[in-house]
Each structure stands twice: as C-alpha cells, then as structure tokens.
Amino acid sequence: MLTAALLLFGAAFWWLHEPMPLRLQPGSQVVDLEIEHGTTANGVADVVVASGADVPVLLLQAWFRFSGQARLIKAGSYEIVPGTSPRRLLSMLVRGEETxxxxxxxxxxxxxxxxxxxxxxxxxxxxxxxxxxxxxxxxxxxxxxxxxxxxxxxxxxxxxxxxxxxxxxxxxxxxxxxxxAAWSLRSPETPLKSPDEALILASIVEKETGKPLDRGQIGGVFTNRLRIGMPLQTDPSVIYGMGARFDGNLRKRDLQQDTPYNTYTRTGLPPTPIAMPGKAALLAAVQPAPTKALYFVSRGDGTSEFSENLDGHNRAVNKYIRGR
Structure with missing residues (x-):
C-alpha cells in the first residue's frame, strides 16, 4: 500500500512539473487563453484544455482544487508558452500574469x-x-x-x-x-499665466524642433515675443489651423489668411495646444533659456540660427534658406 502511494505521489509530482503538450494553431507559437470573470476553477480547466493544452481535464481540475488556490485564479488574457507545466500554469493564473x-x-x-x-x-x-x-x-x-x-x-x-x-x-x-510638475518649476519671469498656457507653448516648441540644445532657446524666443506683444509667427500653428487644407506646402496666402491658429495675423498664444509635447518641451516652455533673440531660422540640418534683430534674421534667412 505504501509503495502504491509513493508511486502515485511520484507520478503526480512528475505530471505537475512536466511541460504540457500544446495544440498550436498554424503560425502561432503560443496558446491564447481568455479567462472570463466569474469562471469557476473547473471552468478554467475546461477553457485551458479547449484552448489547446493537451492534458486530461479531470487531472487539471483536481490539481486546481487540491492546490488550495482555486479561488485565487484571476480573470484575464494569458499566453501558454511551450514548456509550461500545470504547476507553472496555476502560478501564472493566480499571480495574474496577463499577456x-x-x-x-x-x-x-x-x-x-x-x-x-x-x-x-x-x-x-x-x-x-x-x-x-x-x-x-x-x-x-x-x-x-x-x-x-x-x-x-x-x-x-x-x-x-x-x-x-x-x-x-x-x-x-x-x-x-x-x-x-513643470508648472511648479516655472521661471518667476514667465509671461505665461496658467498651466494651460504652458502646455500650448510647449506644444509649439515641440513642433519647432527635435534638437535638445535648441529647445530652451526656442522657448526663449517665444517667451520674449509674448512679453513684448510680438506675434509668435510660428508655421506649425498656422498649419494646424489649416487642417485638411494643408497639402504639404505653406504659401504666403496661407500666412495671410486669418484663423484662430494663425500666429502671423494674431498676437499671443493660439487657443489650444497643437500637438503632444514631451517632458523636455514642457520644461523649455516654463524654463526658457536666457536669450535676447527674437528670431530663429532652420540651418537645414535640424538646428536653428538665432538672431536678436530683424537685420540679423534676414542675413540668416539669406544664408540658410536662399543660399546667398
């Protein structure tokens, strides 16, 4: 009797730790398993076998029941990968290790x-x-x-x-x-009046450059313009306001056609953000680099040339845009 009990225990131990054979769907490397809320432990075993685990359902039900963890099984979406044993399966379901x-x-x-x-x-x-x-x-x-x-x-x-x-x-x-968090770190000299205004300016900075070294400077240019009531004159805002009308080319007439987002025809910030800013753009909006620059133009390599006055800006435009 003792020998038979030991053999039974050994077989059970071996089965619990042995990888379950899986019936994989063509092109799939895993068995997808969906456990709905309210499913009983026996029902979970049924779903496991029906989904593709090639094990005796009665054995799986018995394992769940005698483990003492049946009520801890969590609903969710799981993947049974090759090599998964019944013991590992239950651990995964109890821990809620969803895919x-x-x-x-x-x-x-x-x-x-x-x-x-x-x-x-x-x-x-x-x-x-x-x-x-x-x-x-x-x-x-x-x-x-x-x-x-x-x-x-x-x-x-x-x-x-x-x-x-x-x-x-x-x-x-x-x-x-x-x-x-960004608003709490704002510069005492910022002309921005609210977190919403900071978000709007940050979205413009985000669209104007992807270069980390230029973000603070660009934030500084727009901050300077806001302080003196100068139009922001930022193309991304105009493009956003054009919506589906924008065909990839921004023309002079587009800059002259007034919309709430045309920062050439209107002073101040546009009414809403124009895109999602990241952390760096948020900080550039509330902690702009100290600068006297009022203008910037792309150098053509992703970086920008900054100028303090219109004459300097025109020279930069001639050099980097017109090639003179």
Missing part, C-alpha cells in the same frame, strides 16, 4: 494621430472609434476640454482586449502630472 501588449504615443503627434495609433494597436479594443472627440473627453472625465495635447507621449502597456479609452485615461493622467 501585455504596448502602444507608443510619439512626441509631436496630434490627437488624430494618437487615435489612429490606438485603432491600429494589437488586440486593443477600439472603443473610441464610434465617439467624437468631445464624447471621448467626457468619457475621460474632462468634459469641455479640447483633446489636443492633453496626453503624454510615452509607451503604454495593456492587457489584450483592453479598451483604448483606458490607455487614453492613463496618458491623460500622465500629462496632468507632468504639466503640474
């Missing part, structure tokens, strides 16, 4: 580009697809807030089947925190 995907939101993207990225993200439920921007912001607890620039650019992980609204909510909270 995570990720989506990256890039500095300088517009809200439209953010939505496109979310809708293309792997196994992310596109709940925003049928919603207007206003409805989306209401769902996020920000009714009446314009969505542009309100989400922090970063890489966000999510469980398979998660809602894109959940990702947006995390990105919105991240931007709130980053903006609050």
């Amino acid at each position: 995570l995907k990720n989506v990256t939101l890039v500095e300088g993207w517009t809200f439209s580009q953010v939505l496109q990225a979310l809708q293309k993200a792997e196994q992310l439920t596109p709940d925003t697809l049928a919603l207007s921007p206003e409805m989306i912001m209401e769902k996020l607890g920000k009714p009446g807030v314009h969505p542009e620039g309100r989400f922090f650019p970063d890489t966000y992980t999510y469980a398979k089947g998660s809602s894109d609204l959940a990702v947006l909510k995390r990105a919105a909270r991240a931007m709130d925190r980053r903006l609050e």
Whole structure:
C-alpha cells in the first residue's frame, strides 16, 4: 500500500512539473487563453484544455482544487508558452500574469494621430472609434476640454482586449502630472499665466524642433515675443489651423489668411495646444533659456540660427534658406 502511494505521489509530482503538450494553431507559437470573470476553477480547466493544452481535464481540475488556490485564479488574457507545466500554469493564473501588449504615443503627434495609433494597436479594443472627440473627453472625465495635447507621449502597456479609452485615461493622467510638475518649476519671469498656457507653448516648441540644445532657446524666443506683444509667427500653428487644407506646402496666402491658429495675423498664444509635447518641451516652455533673440531660422540640418534683430534674421534667412 505504501509503495502504491509513493508511486502515485511520484507520478503526480512528475505530471505537475512536466511541460504540457500544446495544440498550436498554424503560425502561432503560443496558446491564447481568455479567462472570463466569474469562471469557476473547473471552468478554467475546461477553457485551458479547449484552448489547446493537451492534458486530461479531470487531472487539471483536481490539481486546481487540491492546490488550495482555486479561488485565487484571476480573470484575464494569458499566453501558454511551450514548456509550461500545470504547476507553472496555476502560478501564472493566480499571480495574474496577463499577456501585455504596448502602444507608443510619439512626441509631436496630434490627437488624430494618437487615435489612429490606438485603432491600429494589437488586440486593443477600439472603443473610441464610434465617439467624437468631445464624447471621448467626457468619457475621460474632462468634459469641455479640447483633446489636443492633453496626453503624454510615452509607451503604454495593456492587457489584450483592453479598451483604448483606458490607455487614453492613463496618458491623460500622465500629462496632468507632468504639466503640474513643470508648472511648479516655472521661471518667476514667465509671461505665461496658467498651466494651460504652458502646455500650448510647449506644444509649439515641440513642433519647432527635435534638437535638445535648441529647445530652451526656442522657448526663449517665444517667451520674449509674448512679453513684448510680438506675434509668435510660428508655421506649425498656422498649419494646424489649416487642417485638411494643408497639402504639404505653406504659401504666403496661407500666412495671410486669418484663423484662430494663425500666429502671423494674431498676437499671443493660439487657443489650444497643437500637438503632444514631451517632458523636455514642457520644461523649455516654463524654463526658457536666457536669450535676447527674437528670431530663429532652420540651418537645414535640424538646428536653428538665432538672431536678436530683424537685420540679423534676414542675413540668416539669406544664408540658410536662399543660399546667398
């Protein structure tokens, strides 16, 4: 009797630690497992076997039951990889080690580009697809807030089947925190009156340059212009205001056609951000580099040439734009 008990114990121990055979779908290297809320331990075992684990379902049910952890199994999306044993499977389900995907939101993207990225993200439920921007912001607890620039650019992980609204909510909270932190570090001399104005200016800085060494200087130029009431004259804002009318070429008539975002025809900041600024652009807006420059022009290599007066700016334009 003792020998039989030892043999049974040994067989059970071996089975618990032995990799489960898997029935893989063509082209797949894992078994996808979806455990719904409220599923019993026996039901979980049924789902595991039905999904592709080639093990006796009664044995799996017995293991879950006698482990003492059956009630700790968490709902979610999982992947069973080759080499997974019944013991490892239960540990994974109890710990809630869900399969995570990720989506990256890039500095300088517009809200439209953010939505496109979310809708293309792997196994992310596109709940925003049928919603207007206003409805989306209401769902996020920000009714009446314009969505542009309100989400922090970063890489966000999510469980398979998660809602894109959940990702947006995390990105919105991240931007709130980053903006609050940046505003607390603002220069005492800043002409900006609120965190929202800082966000707007940061979005312009983000679109004007990707060069770390130039961000503070560009923030300084726009800060100087705001102080003296000089138009910001920033092309990215004009382009944003043109919307679908922009065909890739910014013409003189575009700079003369007044819109709320035309910073050539209007002084001050545009009414909303024009893109998502990152941390560096936020800091450049509230802590601009000390400079007397009022102008800058691209050198053609991604960097900018700064000038304190119009004569110097015209010389820079002739050199770097007109090639004179």
